[in-house]
Amino acid sequence: MVHVYNSKVRLKEGRVGELTCGNGHKTDFSAPPEFRGNTGMLTAEDALVAAVNMSIMQTFLHLIEKKGIKIRGYEADANGILGNRKGNECIIRIVVHPKITIDPGTDIDGVELCLNEARKYSIIANSTHATLVVEHKLEIQKG
Amino acid sequence: MVHVYNSKVRLKEGRVGELTCGNGHKTDFSAPPEFRGNTGMLTAEDALVAAVNMSIMQTFLHLIEKKGIKIRGYEADANGILGNRKGNECIIRIVVHPKITIDPGTDIDGVELCLNEARKYSIIANSTHATLVVEHKLEIQKG
Numbered sequence: 001m002v003h004v005y006n007s008k009v010r011l012k013e014g015r016v017g018e019l020t021c022g023n024g025h026k027t028d029f030s031a032p033p034e035f036r037g038n039t040g041m042l043t044a045e046d047a048l049v050a051a052v053n054m055s056i057m058q059t060f061l062h063l064i065e066k067k068g069i070k071i072r073g074y075e076a077d078a079n080g081i082l083g084n085r086k087g088n089e090c091i092i093r094i095v096v097h098p099k100i101t102i103d104p105g106t107d108i109d110g111v112e113l114c115l116n117e118a119r120k121y122s123i124i125a126n127s128t129h130a131t132l133v134v135e136h137k138l139e140i141q142k143g
Numbered sequence: 144m145v146h147v148y149n150s151k152v153r154l155k156e157g158r159v160g161e162l163t164c165g166n167g168h169k170t171d172f173s174a175p176p177e178f179r180g181n182t183g184m185l186t187a188e189d190a191l192v193a194a195v196n197m198s199i200m201q202t203f204l205h206l207i208e209k210k211g212i213k214i215r216g217y218e219a220d221a222n223g224i225l226g227n228r229k230g231n232e233c234i235i236r237i238v239v240h241p242k243i244t245i246d247p248g249t250d251i252d253g254v255e256l257c258l259n260e261a262r263k264y265s266i267i268a269n270s271t272h273a274t275l276v277v278e279h280k281l282e283i284q285k286g
C-alpha cells in the first residue's frame with residue numbers, strides 16, 4: 001500500500017502563512033527571525049529538525065513495544081545546523097539527544113538496540129541529507 | 144554566523160508526544176494513523192512534507208520581494224510519497240503544486256524565475272533526499 005502525506009500552505013498576510021497538515025494539525029508559520037520572520041511561529045527549519053526528532057521517538061516506541069520493553073520516560077533535544085553543501089545552504093547536521101528513563105532491571109541492551117535501530121529505520125532520518133547523530137543517555141529511576 | 148534550529152520532544156502518554164520548537168511553536172504529535180497513531184495530530188511525516196512546502200513558499204516570497212514583484216495570493220498543496228530506498232522506508236518523492244494569483248501586468252517571467260530559484264535555493268529542499276518536483280499554476284486575477 002502506498003502512503004502519501006499531504007500538506008497545504010496558504011499566504012495569509014505579509015509573509016505569514018497558514019499550514020494545514022494531512023493528519024489535521026493546523027498552525028501559522030513564518031520564516032525564522034534571522035530571515036526576517038516572526039518569533040513564536042512554526043518555521044520550515046524547525047519543522048525539519050522536529051520531523052527527525054519525532055520520527056526517532058516514534059520508531060523507538062514502536063520497536064520497544066515489539067520487544068515488550070517498557071520505559072518510564074523519553075525526552076530528546078535535537079539541533080539542526082545550517083551550513084553549505086555544493087554551494088547551497090541546507091541543514092547539514094542534526095544531532096538528537098534522547099534521554100530515556102527506565103526502571104531498575106529493565107533490559108538495557110534491548111533499549112540501546114532499539115535506539116540504534118530507530119536511528120537506522122526512522123522514515124524521516126532516511127529522508128534527509130543531513131548527517132544524523134543520536135547521542136543518548138539512559139537514566140535508571142530507583143523507586 | 145552559524146544558525147542552529149532546535150526542537151524538543153517529550154513522551155506524554157501512550158505513544159503521544161509533546162513537541163516544542165526553538166522558535167516557539169508547541170503541539171502534540173503521534174505516529175500517523177496507519178502506524179497506529181492518532182488522527183488530528185502532527186506527525187513526523189506531515190512535518191517533513193510541510194517543511195518543504197513552507198520553505199519553498201518563504202524562499203519564493205523572499206525572492207519576489209528582492210525583485211519588487213507583488214502577488215495577490217499563494218497557496219500550495221504538497222504530497223510526500225512513502226517508498227523504499229536501499230531497503231529502508233523513506234519519503235522518496237515530494238510534489239509541490241503552488242498556485243500563485245497575480246494582477247494583470249505583473250512580471251510573469253519574474254514570478255516563474257523566482258519560483259524556479261525557490262526550488263533551487265530552499266534550505267529544506269536542499270536538505271532532503273526525496274526527489275522534489277514543483278508544478279506551479281499562475282492565475283491572473285482581473286479587477
